[in-house]
Amino acid sequence: MLRVLDSRQISEWMAYYAIEPFGQYPKYLRAGIIAATIANVNMGKKGRRLKPEDFIPKEPEIAEPKRQSLADMKKVLQQIAKGAKRKPVRRKKKEK
Numbered sequence: 001m002l003r004v005l006d007s008r009q010i011s012e013w014m015a016y017y018a019i020e021p022f023g024q025y026p027k028y029l030r031a032g033i034i035a036a037t038i039a040n041v042n043m044g045k046k047g048r049r050l051k052p053e054d055f056i057p058k059e060p061e062i063a064e065p066k067r068q069s070l071a072d073m074k075k076v077l078q079q080i081a082k083g084a085k086r087k088p089v090r091r092k093k094k095e096k
Helices: 007-019 024-041 070-085
Strands: none
């Protein structure tokens, strides 16, 4: 994006997004408002009132990839080499 837009244009887009958000979140919010309204109208007097945020999917948490140690890599390679040295199993021919 930095190849196409300069810093002034990026700042303008950020300001525009602050006024008029775009993307998935506003769509989810509109759908959440409708879903919460319908759920709350059809709910009895007891119970917690639902909010639009209750119907918006959560962003998945992205975990840092686990770093594999040199010892773990060595162990995996040894297992692969050990498996490659095995003799193939010969199956008996069925008698007719």
